[in-house]
Amino acid sequence: MAHDAPKPLVLSNARVIDPARGMDAHGSIIIADRTILAAGPEAANQGAPYGADIIDCKGAIACPGLIDMCVSVGEPGAEHRETLASASQAAAAGGVTTICIMPDTDPVIDDPALVDFILRRARDTASVNILPLAALTKGLRGEEMAEIGLLQEAGAVAFTNGHKSVKNAQVMRRMMTYARDFDALVIHHTEDPDLAGGVMNAGLNASWKGLSGVSREAEIIMLERDLRLVGMSKGKYHANLISTSDSADVIRTGKSRGLDITAGVSINHLTHNENDIGAYRTFFKMSPPLRDEDDRLAMVAAVADGTIDIICSNHDPQDVETKRHPWAEAEDGAIGLETLLAAALRLHHSDEIDLITLLRTMTSSPADRLGLETGRLAKGAPADITIFDLDRPWVLEKSAIRSRSKNSPFVDARFSGRVLRTVVAGKTVYNHAQ
């Protein structure tokens, strides 16, 4: 499908925010040939390219399109839950222009041909950028190394064991050491499966509910182990989803020791806590589990002070067949692509995290970590742009969810801040007005 480049586009009268430059100013963005020609106050004075569409943003915010570093889809293997096409529609509606696809599909993405499959399916069906993450170990079994070099050549942007930790420290050490030779980023889910052994955050709440608990230590111990291994291997490491105040401390200490590490948190752990579970509402069941309010506040503070680099949706579509069960038997996971930005803006509206820092965690930070050109409004960068109204109120209705699965913890939730238009490589892929 060889398309001609979309028409040039001028986004005028916008509040242009480019976290990479620390810029927040009134101006324009000029786009031609799928790339950014100019963005910011200086662009407002330049003429529009010949034949350009000119869109008056009416003071709305224009920022780099969001990059979501942790997204699960059901393709291949569970297309009834989510396809690359449906996930990309949900992403576009949420202002997300790049999604990194977790390899824990069926089959697991542990073979170069499967990376190629994802990329071809994405090219043919998806409206946003799809970046495959490949399996760190074969079959995600945590035993044998996956072909880091060949997978990287095929297009994998980083390596992860999905939502499972590599339990064997020796395997993990070798993986990190080997990955370093390829300058490959290792993304890890930090939860000791033996110590975890539960279905919600351990503590009083779980005890009253009669549910087995996942202790905070299951995460902290695994994270501490990993950072020791990073010290040995000198590799690039990203703790994908941390959830406890102690984990943030571990990351702080690791960074101060000069390790090449970053940390991520899911939007759920910034906006919900274990009390939201209520009467066993399984849409709030996830891994790591929702923690208590102190941990949530610690996560917010860690984003604000830069300890946590990246906010992701941890989008994980589950359907009725996997969710409508008693709590302990229901699958983990919540969708979040469509609500990532709107939910994150709650932290801005509550004065907990300033807007540029917040947007950085979903634009230039993940881009820098993955070595992408996107995530910034630099001249010559791909024209991936999100335009949103910072204050527009809306309610998430279940029937309006674009994901094939509807397991959102935000159903019926109120938000302030709505995506108006999403542009990928100069082409509008979502327009709220339509």
Added chain:
Amino acid sequence: MTVKDTHRDNPYPHRHLLGIEGLHPHEILGLLDRAEEAVEVSRQIHKRRLVLQGRTQINLFFENSTRTQSSFELAGKRLGADVMNMAVSQSSVKKGETLIDTAATLNAMHPDLLVVRHHAAGAVHLLARKVGCSVVNAGDGPHEHPTQALLDALTIRRHKGKIARLTVAICGDIAHSRVARSNIILLNALGARVRVVAPSTLLPSGIAKMGVEVFNSMRKGLEGADIVMMLRLQRERMNGAFVPSVREYYRYYGLDAEKLAYAKDDALVMHPGPMNRGVEIDASIADGAQSLIREQVEMGVAVRMAVLEALAANLPNN
């Protein structure tokens, strides 16, 4: 009459009984008073009442239970309901799928009362959201077993004349016990002093904030107790997983005459059954003069009659 007034006048203004949590003390006392009447009914030669005449009660048990199921069956029949027992085998169908599918199927048969036991905490809540009838929790995993706590309270009240200010020691596998949770909530609601006595591996996390005093020694935990409530230790937890061995558990936590002597002289012994004699309780105590264990079974039927009657009063067309 306004909605609010209806609420106040109704001694049990709930559609279901999913747990003791959320019940007001006067609602609990109301159920106990109603159960006292049921005890009298059950002791007569003619035991049948017509309160539930024409009503259909289904006992849906996803977990085997001889005594609870027969107790609910008898309670329903004594009130005149048509009672059907359904035992759902766990292995035959994928877990959970059975629950929702079965719920939908049963709901189509228009039952009025659904008594449910399930191995997973919260399963009964899930089911209650999917059916149109009243649901009684007959035990959901380690979460709650409200009728057990009610029958225990009734038994205690009949012997001690009150619940408030009694010292009740609950001993054994607190962590995995729905009986313990329901009893802790109920006894606290009625003003008792609740203690738990167990090795720390059998205590849930955060136990000290659950409204109880925590003891790891039977000697200290039973000192001055009015009621000693023993819990069953599941076989799979005896051998190394949570306690090292049966004989070590019995040595430190099994209730024998020596340990019972630490409690008050008139202390009474309870056990929700089925008992493991020689594990958590010595045979001489289980069958001894201070034991209320057999009476608990009788009170079980009475309490379940009271619960079914209270729920039926709120059913439509009543």
